[in-house]
Amino acid sequence: MPPTHYWIEGVHEPSPTPADFLCEDPRGGWETGAYERGTHETIARHLTEDAACAHLWQLLN
Numbered sequence: 001m002p003p004t005h006y007w008i009e010g011v012h013e014p015s016p017t018p019a020d021f022l023c024e025d026p027r028g029g030w031e032t033g034a035y036e037r038g039t040h041e042t043i044a045r046h047l048t049e050d051a052a053c054a055h056l057w058q059l060l061n
Contacts, residue, residue, distance in 0.1 A: 004018040004021065005018075005021055005022060005060060006021055006022045006023065006024070006056065006060060007021050007022070007023040007024070007035070008023070008024045008056075009023070009024065009025045009026055009027065010026070019036075019037070020034070020035060020036045020037070021034070021035050022034055022035075022056060022059050022060060023035055023040075023056075024052050024053065024056045026049065026052075029045055029046070029047075030045065030046040030047070030048065030049055030051065030052035031043075031044065031045045031046065031052065032044050032046070032052055032055045032056050032059060043055075043059070
């Protein structure tokens with residue numbers, strides 16, 4: 001998977017920022033989401049980092 005397809009806050013932040021990508025954000029709890037056309041959409045919220053990572057992996061495959 002190209003590194004521009006995903007963003008993990010504070011860990012993997014592609015530069016320049018791609019227009020569309022899947023993301024994992026730990027602020028305020030773990031969440032996975034999509035960023036498209038300037039809008040962030042939460043797909044799911046998770047209780048643990050492991051659960052968020054597993055879900056992000058599913059989304060990317």
